[in-house]
Amino acid sequence: KAxxxxxxxxxxxxxxxxxxxxxxxxSGHRSVSWYQQTPGQGLQFLFEYFSETxxxxxxxxxxxxxxxxxxxxSEMNVSTLELGDSALYLCASQGDPNxxxxxxxxxxxxxx
Amino acid sequence: xxxxxxxxxxxxxxxxxxxELKCNYSYSGxxxxxxxxxxxxxxxxxxxxxxxxxxxxxxxxxxxxxxxSFHLKKPFAQEEDSAMYYCALSGTGTALIFGKGTTLSVSx
Numbered sequence: 001k002a003x004x005x006x007x008x009x010x011x012x013x014x015x016x017x018x019x020x021x022x023x024x025x026x027s028g029h030r031s032v033s034w035y036q037q038t039p040g041q042g043l044q045f046l047f048e049y050f051s052e053t054x055x056x057x058x059x060x061x062x063x064x065x066x067x068x069x070x071x072x073x074s075e076m077n078v079s080t081l082e083l084g085d086s087a088l089y090l091c092a093s094q095g096d097p098n099x100x101x102x103x104x105x106x107x108x109x110x111x112x
Numbered sequence: 113x114x115x116x117x118x119x120x121x122x123x124x125x126x127x128x129x130x131x132e133l134k135c136n137y138s139y140s141g142x143x144x145x146x147x148x149x150x151x152x153x154x155x156x157x158x159x160x161x162x163x164x165x166x167x168x169x170x171x172x173x174x175x176x177x178x179x180x181s182f183h184l185k186k187p188f189a190q191e192e193d194s195a196m197y198y199c200a201l202s203g204t205g206t207a208l209i210f211g212k213g214t215t216l217s218v219s220x
Contacts, residue, residue, distance in 0.1 A: 003155075033207045042212035043156075043198060056207045090156065098144045098202050103156040 002027065004093050006104035013111050018079040021107045025072050025093030031055075032074040033101065034066060037088040046089075049074055081111045114139045116199050118211035125189050127220045133184040135173075135199030135211060143201040145175055145182040146208070150196040159184075159197070169193070189218045 005024040013019050025032050033056075034046040045058035049068035066076040072093075078085055088108050092101040115138040125131055137143065145162040160168045162175040162182060173184045182199060199211045 035210070043210040045207055045209060048207040055205070092156075092208070097205070100146075100158045100161070101208055105155050 004091055004102050004104035006089075006091050006107050008107060009105065010108045011110065013081050013109065015081055015083060015111055017081050018077060019081060019109060020075055020077045021089055021091075021109075023074045023076075023091030023093075023104060025074070025091075026095075026102055029093035029095050029102075030072055031094040031097070032068055032072065033092045033094070034074070034076050035090045035092065036060075037090055037106070038086075043090070046076065078109075083111050085109065086111045114143070114201065114203060114206065114209050116201055116209055116211035118197075118199055118214050120214045121212070122215045122217065124217045124219065127191055127218055128188050131184075131186045131189045131193070131216065131218075133197050133199075133214050133216065135182045135184065137180050137182065137199070137201050139180075139201055139203055141203055143203045145173070146200045146202070147171070147173055147182075147184050148198045148200055148210070150198070150213075152195070156198070189216075191218050191220060194218045 007022045031050045033048040035043045037043050047066050048056040052068045063079045068074045088106040090106045091104045094101050117136045147159040149159040150156045171186045175182050196213050198213045200208045202208050
């Protein structure tokens with residue numbers, strides 16, 4: 001079956017702009033999580049959605065938001081971009097809780 | 113608070129040498145522990161989880177609840193083991209929480 005798909009793969013945005021990233025989970029998976037990966041901080045948890053509801057949230061400012069649709073696809077939005085938001089954003093999907101998380105290849109966001 | 117600590121940012125070993133990647137966790141309860149690996153230009157993938165008690169690619173990890181540790185071990189490192197390794201935990205109703213990762217470099 002198809003893996004987790006993230007679009008776009010690369011993005012360049014200007015400070016102050018907003019951006020929307022998309023994630024299509026593995027078919028049948030209802031849980032989608034988002035992570036920010038940077039060389040200094042590693043993988044930091046942003047939020048998790050399950051059946052269209054945000055179930056967990058990490059310690060990020062309100063500029064970071066997300067949503068999940070009825071088909072389990074998820075989007076995350078970052079408003080008023082800052083240089084420090086430059087990172088690889090990873091999406092992961094899970095079938096059941098505490099089971100293996102399958103990751104997408106990520107979206108590389110560069111803020112200039 | 114739930115936390116995963118990987119004290120080593122970089123671990124360099126020679127081929128054939130034993131490897132131990134350290135992981136300590138903080139969680140009030142019984143978490144599920146995982147090791148994920150990211151090879152160069154590949155996506156992050158599961159290496160092993162404590163509940164399955166398997167050996168994958170020669171790697172093993174034992175959960176020590178007394179020391180709250182889940183160290184990853186391999187008796188003889190191979191060059192293809194060079195990658196970034198992340199320890200992660202998941203609790204009841206929580207998402208995966210990762211450590212900052214350890215880069216393993218195996219040279220000949």
